[in-house]
Amino acid sequence: MSHPNPYDVQKAEILNVIEESPQIKTFQLKLEKPLEFKTGQFVELSVPGIGEAPFTPSSSHYESEEIEVSIMKTGSVTEKIHEAKKGDIFGIRGPYGKGYPLDKFKGKDVLLLGGGVGLAPLRCLLQTLIHDIDDYRSITVCFGAKTPQDMIYKDQIKEWKNYDRIHQLCTVDECKPQDDWKGRTGVVTVLLDDIKIDPAEAVAVVCGPPIMMKFGTFSLIDKGLKEENIYLSMEKKMYCGFGECRHCVMGGYYACKDGPVFTYDKIKDVEKIWE
Amino acid sequence: MGKFQKGLLLMDKAALAKFFKSVQNQFDIFLPYEIDKDDPDNLMLKKFRNEEKFVINKYRTIDPLKSLFYLSSESVLPSTTKNKQRIIAGVKNCDLLSLGVHDAALLEDDFVDPNFKKWRENTYIISGDCDEALSTCHCNILGHNAYPDTKGEEMQKYDINLSPVDDEYLISIGSEKGEELLQLIKQNCEITEAEKYHVEEVERQHKEIEEKLMQINAEFSPERDVSVVSKVKDAKVWEELCEECVQCGGCTNICPSCYCIIVNDESINDDFKRIRTWDSCQLSGYARVAGGESPRDRLWERFRNRYQCKFDFIKQNFSQYGCKGCGRCISVCPAEIDLREVIKALQEV
Ligand SMILES: Cc1cc2nc3c(=O)[nH]c(=O)nc-3n(C[C@H](O)[C@H](O)[C@H](O)COP(=O)(O)OP(=O)(O)OC[C@H]3O[C@@H](n4cnc5c(N)ncnc54)[C@H](O)[C@@H]3O)c2cc1C
Ligand code: SF4
Ligand code: SF4
Numbered sequence: 001m002s003h004p005n006p007y008d009v010q011k012a013e014i015l016n017v018i019e020e021s022p023q024i025k026t027f028q029l030k031l032e033k034p035l036e037f038k039t040g041q042f043v044e045l046s047v048p049g050i051g052e053a054p055f056t057p058s059s060s061h062y063e064s065e066e067i068e069v070s071i072m073k074t075g076s077v078t079e080k081i082h083e084a085k086k087g088d089i090f091g092i093r094g095p096y097g098k099g100y101p102l103d104k105f106k107g108k109d110v111l112l113l114g115g116g117v118g119l120a121p122l123r124c125l126l127q128t129l130i131h132d133i134d135d136y137r138s139i140t141v142c143f144g145a146k147t148p149q150d151m152i153y154k155d156q157i158k159e160w161k162n163y164d165r166i167h168q169l170c171t172v173d174e175c176k177p178q179d180d181w182k183g184r185t186g187v188v189t190v191l192l193d194d195i196k197i198d199p200a201e202a203v204a205v206v207c208g209p210p211i212m213m214k215f216g217t218f219s220l221i222d223k224g225l226k227e228e229n230i231y232l233s234m235e236k237k238m239y240c241g242f243g244e245c246r247h248c249v250m251g252g253y254y255a256c257k258d259g260p261v262f263t264y265d266k267i268k269d270v271e272k273i274w275e
Numbered sequence: 276m277g278k279f280q281k282g283l284l285l286m287d288k289a290a291l292a293k294f295f296k297s298v299q300n301q302f303d304i305f306l307p308y309e310i311d312k313d314d315p316d317n318l319m320l321k322k323f324r325n326e327e328k329f330v331i332n333k334y335r336t337i338d339p340l341k342s343l344f345y346l347s348s349e350s351v352l353p354s355t356t357k358n359k360q361r362i363i364a365g366v367k368n369c370d371l372l373s374l375g376v377h378d379a380a381l382l383e384d385d386f387v388d389p390n391f392k393k394w395r396e397n398t399y400i401i402s403g404d405c406d407e408a409l410s411t412c413h414c415n416i417l418g419h420n421a422y423p424d425t426k427g428e429e430m431q432k433y434d435i436n437l438s439p440v441d442d443e444y445l446i447s448i449g450s451e452k453g454e455e456l457l458q459l460i461k462q463n464c465e466i467t468e469a470e471k472y473h474v475e476e477v478e479r480q481h482k483e484i485e486e487k488l489m490q491i492n493a494e495f496s497p498e499r500d501v502s503v504v505s506k507v508k509d510a511k512v513w514e515e516l517c518e519e520c521v522q523c524g525g526c527t528n529i530c531p532s533c534y535c536i537i538v539n540d541e542s543i544n545d546d547f548k549r550i551r552t553w554d555s556c557q558l559s560g561y562a563r564v565a566g567g568e569s570p571r572d573r574l575w576e577r578f579r580n581r582y583q584c585k586f587d588f589i590k591q592n593f594s595q596y597g598c599k600g601c602g603r604c605i606s607v608c609p610a611e612i613d614l615r616e617v618i619k620a621l622q623e624v
Contacts, residue, residue, distance in 0.1 A: 003387040007352040007538070007549050049542025074565035210568060237564045239538040242386045245554070246535045247562060249584070250570075252591030257385060271508075272570040 006242055009046060009091030010035070014084055015066065020152035021145075024117055025082055026058060026070040027090075034064040035092065038099025039128040040121065040233075040261045044241045045069060046091035047084065051077045054096075054238055056260075058120040060127035061099075070152065072117040096241040097260045100125055100205065100231060106135045109197035111204040113216050115144040115188050118208030119152055121233060125205060126160070133165055140167045140195050144188030144212070148172050148181040169194060188212055189219045199224030205261075207233040214274040217264055227265035234259045234273065279448035281425045282477065283469050284457075286444050290464035291364075291437075292327040297463045298362070299323060302399075305343060307336045307365040316409050316606050320363070331365045331403040332439045334412060334421075335601050339531035340370035344394045345377060347528075351538075352549035356393035362456075364401035368423045369414050369601035371402055371432040373531035378432075379593040380534060399456050402433035406480055408487050411602025413615055415488040416495050419600060422481055425449070438477040445473050495615045501586040501596070503621040510575060512624055516617050517578035519610035524555030526604035526612075527581065532589075532597050535561075556580050582617065 012029040020026055035043070039061045046052030059068035073082045084090065110129065114122040122141075129139055141160065145151040151172060160166050169191040170183035184190060188208070204225055206216045213232055220230055236248035236255040248255035251270040253262070267273050295304050304323035307330045311317075318336040320343065323329070343363055349355055381388040382395065404422035405412075414421055423436050431449030435456055438445040446466070448454055460466065507513070527533045536551040554561060557577050563569040571577045589597030598614070605613045 003389070003392065005352060005354060005389045006386045007389070009352075046540060049540055049547035051540045052538070078565070209566075235564065236570075237562050239536065243384060244381065244386065244388060244534075244536065245538065245551075246556075246584075247537075247554075249588055252588050254592075272576075275568050275570045275572075 006240070006244075007093070009044075009093045012045070012090045012092040014086050014088050014090065016086060017084070020070060021150045023074075023150070024070055024072045024152050026068050026152075027081070027084070028066060028068050029090065029092070030066050031064075031092065035067065035095065036064045037061055037067075037095035039102070039125045040099035041095035041097045042121075042241070042260060043069070043092055043094030043096070045071075045081070046093075047077065047080045048089070048091055050080045052091070053077045053081075054235075054241055054256075056121035056124060056233075058123045060124065060131060062128065062131055070117060070120040070123070094241065096256055098258070100261060102128070105129070105203050107137055109138045109140065109202040110136050111140045111142065111195065111197060111202055111220075113142045113188060113192075113204060113206045113208075113220070115208030115212045116146070116150070117152070118212070118233070119143055121207050122205065123153055123156065126166075130160075130163065130166075133163065136165070137201075138165055138167060138197065139163075140197055141169065142188055142191040142195065143168075143170045144172065144191070144208070145170075146173050148175050148179045167196065187215070189215050192216075192219050192223060200226070203229045203231065205231045210274045221264075227268065228263050230264040231261050232264060232267070232273075233261055234267070236260075279431075279450065279453060281447040282438070282445050282474055284446040285440075285467045285469045285473060286446060286460065286464055288331075288439070288442050288444060291331070291444070292329075294460050294463045295323050295362075295364075296325060298459060299325075301360065303357075303359055303361045305361065305363045306330075307333075310337075316411070329365060331401075331437055331444070332406045334405050334407050334409050335367040335369055335603070336365075337529075337603070337606075339529055339601075339603060340366055340374060341377065341531050341534070344374065344398070345381070345388075345391055345534055348550060348552040349390055350548040351388070351390055351551050354389040354393065356390045356397070358393075358397065361394075361398045362401060363398055364403070366400050366402040366433065367405055367601075368402070368420060369412075369599040370531050371400070371423055372414075372419060372599040373601070374432050376532040376589065376593060376595065376597060376599075377534060379595070399434045399452055400432065401456070402436045404436070404438045404477070404480070405484055406439060408484060408491060409602060409606070410491060411605040411613075412488060412600065413492050413495065413602055414600035415485065416492050416615070417596060417598060417600040420481070421484045421488060423447075423449070438480070440473045440476045440480075443473070445469055445477050492615065495619055500622060501618060503618070503624070504579070504582040504585075505587045507621050507624050509624070510573075512621070513575040513579050516620060517575050517612070520557075520574060520578055520612060521610055522557050522559070522574065522577075523609060524557045525607040525609070527555040527557055528553055529603045529607045530598075531601055531603070532585075532599060556584065582614075 018026040238248040239245040425447040434453035585597035
């Protein structure tokens with residue numbers, strides 16, 4: 001029996017690079033062959049000969065030949081990725097992990113709570129939800145960033161305003177008087193005061209820096225959301241993406257293949273999930 | 276009786292070297308040899324080059340079997356596993372059981388490691404019963420034997436097992452590959468039928484080594500409750516246990532069942548390779564993510580993680596413990612930390 005080499009990649013050509021913020025760029029990629037993924041799953045992206053890192057596509061899962069990935073510059077590989085230009089070639093493999101269980105979202109109020117580059121998987125999810133928007137009772141989007149300059153997807157945020165069913169709120173931690181900012185100021189959890197959902201029936205999807213995920217989760221529980229309805233992205237250190245390297249192990253779970261998305265009830269007893 | 280012949284055939288001990296000599300062009304052959312060292316823990320795996328003083332029985336080697344199946348550093352893309360057939364002989368039960376962990380993780384799970392699979396397919400394993408034990412050996416307290424289970428009906432991890440009886444080996448066949456190898460041996464050496472005496476003698480030796488291991492580990496209960504590794508969360512307890520640890524990572528590197536790796540890309544001119552290299556959860560950068568946060572920043576947290584991995588997480592993942600009692604981590608540790616003592620101390624908390 002022949003098995004594919006799980007480390008093998010296909011080529012992804014950069015069609016366009018969008019500067020979202022000083023630290024975050026979105027890469028539009030054209031793939032050699034379609035990469036079918038489900039929203040919530042991730043890929044490993046590599047700069048040939050330099051290294052690879054895990055990222056979540058930020059475009060809808062209904063498009064598998066051209067996908068987008070939004071990447072924050074934080075270290076050696078992401079720095080090289082940021083140097084790449086239109087026409088350059090990345091390696092890509094995947095998808096890995098389990099997607100969001102969209103069936104369980106149907107008929108419910110769906111709340112997306114995100115901060116920083118954590119908006120990437122949420123944009124993928126939102127675009128996928130929009131494709132079948134009538135299936136969901138309502139969609140509430142709460143996005144946060146450090147400053148107005150750090151807020152990504154500004155153009156899409158404007159577009160999403162056109163949907164009646166989408167209720168959208170944005171905040172920044174701090175802004176200067178000269179900034180053209182019409183949203184709120186304060187950490188992203190302040191937005192939860194203004195949302196209109198039925199907590200007993202709502203599902204929330206949270207993605208962002210660990211500290212934001214922690215306080216976001218606690219605020220949602222305070223509001224009355226059930227632990228099993230809070231979906232958290234666990235971005236642990238990982239190399240392989242499929243369960244070999246063991247770096248992402250959290251208790252008996254692998255963040256890569258059992259996640260990266262977990263409901264809070266499943267992992268609340270695992271030690272140190274927020275770090 | 277199982278599917279394959281177990282303990283019915285005999286061969287002369289001296290004939291084994293003759294067999295290896297006759298097939299050394301066809302196979303790369305690896306065997307335990309004594310190295311120059313005062314310590315009794317002095318066996319190392321070496322390539323056979325007509326040297327007849329190899330050790331089939333006795334006890335485990337210093338180097339773990341994984342160093343021949345899951346190399347300390349190897350290119351997985353392109354996969355660089357050699358196609359040449361290999362025979363590894365003198366393999367002990369603790370290493371076979373550890374190979375079972377790797378089979379579960381690297382072959383039978385959701386993906387297949389390309390190199391490990393090829394090394395596995397290319398290799399014939401000739402195991403041997405332990406007839407002596409080191410002071411660090413403790414397979415017995417984990418419920419294992421110092422010799423492979425040759426009575427089981429299931430597919431075995433060994434292809435051929437050799438139990439010593441006087442100047443002969445009692446042969447057990449564990450797999451189709453073992454049958455093939457036996458045919459090759461038969462072409463070169465005389466194989467005879469075993470008698471009742473030989474079988475009884477092997478059983479007597481098994482009892483003897485079991486008793487020896489009980490003596491060595493008399494302080495440690497065989498029914499030890501290893502779930503304490505996750506139950507004891509008190510930092511102070513763990514800090515004391517790892518006070519002397521210098522974080523060298525030796526314990527995980529030498530462990531036959533540990534398989535954590537990092538993956539790196541390297542480029543040489545226009546070619547590039549993806550290399551996987553052993554890593555150690557005892558090192559501080561292991562779980563650190565971009566941004567600098569790590570779930571196990573402190574030494575005691577990493578120290579505890581190793582115990583939790585072996586006795587809790589691997590159990591959850593593969594329904595078996597990640598420790599088979601080979602004692603290598605005890606022998607290697609510059610801080611003289613003894614895994615048996617650590618568990619005992621935790622049980623007494
Ligand atoms: C499932 C998953 C999905 C992800 N999706 C996205 C995504 O869509 N977009 C995105 O931008 N990111 C995403 N990430 C995060 C992304 O993978 C990391 O940012 C990336 O791996 C960093 O790689 P790097 O080589 O640039 O950083 P590295 O060079 O590996 O830098 C990080 C390393 O440097 C060291 N380090 C860094 N900072 C410090 C410090 N302050 N102190 C000490 N040591 C430090 C640490 O050892 C750390 O491992 C995701 C991660 C996961 C697991
Ligand atoms: S071998 Fe000993 S000193 Fe080295 S990391 Fe392991 S426990 Fe610590
Ligand atoms: S943990 Fe120690 S005793 Fe157990 S298998 Fe690994 S090296 Fe051997």
